[in-house]
């Protein structure tokens with residue numbers, strides 16, 4: 001029976017579109033569209049990106065793999081053809097999801113990839129289409145789409161169809177405003193179940209945190225990189241499980257990029273000179289050889305910039321995105337004054353330990 005269903009041509013495309021329509025309808029009836037501040041550019045980018053991915057980029061990558069495979073490795077075509085479906089599904093999905101975890105994580109840690117992924121985080125609202133919001137080149141370089149091509153060439157197409165259906169359902173649901181896990185966290189009987197579930201698959205609470213603007217708004221943009229399974233975040237030390245949702249989404253320093261610049265970078269650049277997508281844009285070094293004294297209030301949180309590129313020193317403005325640097329959250333235990341480090345050499349960051357004086361002495365020695 002399952003084999004017959006999997007024989008339906010383009011089944012995965014129908015099911016993914018069906019999942020999008022389902023989440024779209026639920027979001028609409030839940031009032032999402034009425035409250036939404038999304039622009040036409042947002043819709044064009046997300047829907048356009050979805051259709052370009054399904055009809056151009058994905059088929060192109062599979063075509064390339066078949067051309068190269070038939071030429072270089074013809075003996076491996078249909079290599080997986082006789083595999084048990086469950087074994088083929090596990091083989092395809094686990095490697096696919098691990099590749100995507102590392103690709104996604106790299107897109108947060110390396111500047112060029114960040115520019116291709118940045119638009120995904122510029123969305124100030126979650127929604128069923130947000131998962132498709134990336135530059136075209138981001139998808140062309142995506143290793144797991146090439147992996148899909150390879151597994152198809154090896155004869156694992158049915159495993160891919162089944163895997164894509166499961167995976168896209170998880171990904172669309174984790175980006176949606178339909179927070180199906182929220183009532184589970186609040187119910188003492190269902191809470192243990194969702195706690196187990198979030199340790200296996202990506203839930204909305206887990207992924208929404210990744211889209212939160214910063215730790216100050218309950219987000220964790222430098223964690224929770226997983227796509228279908230949360231196991232990779234747990235294995236590689238980037239998982240943060242908390243049962244609340246961020247209060248704010250998007251980037252700390254939003255810019256005015258057209259959908260064309262966001263989708264077609266680096267072919268099209270942004271006209272906003274403050275954007276990382278603008279021609280020649282580079283983050284400035286904003287470190288200073290002196291501390292900033294700030295009056296802090298008991299219980300208030302402060303996000304200290306560790307990378308030395310924020311334009312709001314000593315605090316983080318999101319300029320660390322696209323690098324391995326992360327800001328440090330400080331919560332004041334009492335009212336008072338705190339000397340925050342600006343040279344970013346302090347061993348007691350976020351607090352000044354006078355490392356800047358050593359730096360100043362060295363500069364003075366050189367001058368004299």
Ligand code: FES
Pocket residue numbers: 304305306307308309310315316317318319320321325326327328
């Ligand atoms: Fe965030 Fe520097 S801007 S750590």
